[in-house]
Amino acid sequence: MKNYILKYFSVFTILFVTAINAQNFQGMAVYQTKTKMSMDLAGSGIPADRIKMIEERMKSMLEKTYVLTFDKTASIYKEEQKLDQAGGPGGGMRFMVMGGGATGDYYKNTQTKTSTKENEFSGKNFLIKDNLxxxxxxxxxxxxxxGQNMCFKATTVVEMPKRNTSFNFRRPEDRKEEEKEPEEPKMEAVIVTAWYTLDIPVSHGPGEYWGLPGLILEISYGETNILCTKIVMNPKEKSEISEPTKGKVVTQEEYDTIIKEKMQEMRERMQNERQKGGNEGHFRVRG
Known part of the structure; x- marks a missing residue:
């Protein structure tokens, strides 16, 4: 099997080396992300029409489309914005999704082994710079x-915060009078499976994933799957692949501290609202 992979890699390296080394080499890959999650709305007291709205919003948060634009050493991973995400009637429903993904451009450079993520949080723009x-x-x-690409399997084990993929919405009066302070998220070892193609011998991939001898076309871990649905090599209209520069520069550790402090403030405010009886329709979803 190893000899087969080496022969396969050698053939496509010869075919693609000219394109890869070309000054204008560029590619684009579209990824669909899906995360399975179950919700128990029985006994929540929420009207049927609002339950439907909750389910639709949860689906829009858990099924997204991203575009990875890449050249020989650099890439930008960005969510494809949909027109219906801009607003719309919310009916007072508020969702907060915890996660470390970028809200803007996610730039990676496999040569310098560094990354820069654009994140907007609480009305402020941040640039999270760190090593890959x-x-x-x-x-x-x-x-x-x-699709048309032969892919090879690779696996790794990553420490991730334990995710709750089942949610139980209860009536405010059914909650305990005294709620415990939220604990720090527990970490767990998760097997990450990647499928990469030697047809496109670059070390890029979706999100934070990279480091294989070919473009990663699929990533799966836990209840999450990220699948490439479209590839365009050397498009006529080239996109600029450059490191983002707008926002307050912080490390990932500094950004996590900022989020933690802000979320604590929000929890305290929500507890105050709950005590005043004004928390109907406000839910916290932790992903």
Whole structure:
């Protein structure tokens, strides 16, 4: 199997080396992300029409489209914005999703092994600059086709915050009078499975993932799946792939501290609202 991979890689390296080394080399890959999540709305006291609205909003948060634009060493990963995400009637419903993904451009450079994420939080713009995570990829023997591309399997183990993918909405009066202070998220070892293609020998991938000898076309871990649905090589109209520059520069650790403090403020405010009986329709969703 290893000899087969080496031969396969050698053939496509010869075919693509000219394009990869070309000054104008660029590619674009579209990814669909999906996360399975269950909600128990029985006994919540929420009207049927609002339950439907909650389910639709949850689906829009858990199923997104991203575009990865890349050249030989750099890439930008960005959510494809939909027109219906701009607003619309919310009926007082408020969702807060916890997560470390970028809200703007997510720039990665595999040559310098650095990344810069654009994040907007609480009306402020941040630039999160850090080193790329180095993954200990294990090359597996399995292969499969994704579209027209032969893909090879690789796995790694990553420490992630334990995610709750089941939510139980209760009536305010059914909650305990005294709620415990939220604990720090527990960490767990999660197996991440990647499928990469040697047809496109660059080390890029969706989100924070990278470091394989070919473009990563699929990532899966836990209840989350990220799948490439479209690839365009050397498009006629090139996109600019440059590191973002607007926002307050912070490290990931500094940004996490800012989020933690702000979320604590929001929890305290919500507790005050609850005590005043004004918390109907306000829910916290932690992803």
């Amino acid at each position: 995570v180095t993954y200990d990829w294990k090359m597996e023997q399995e292969t499969k086709m994704i």
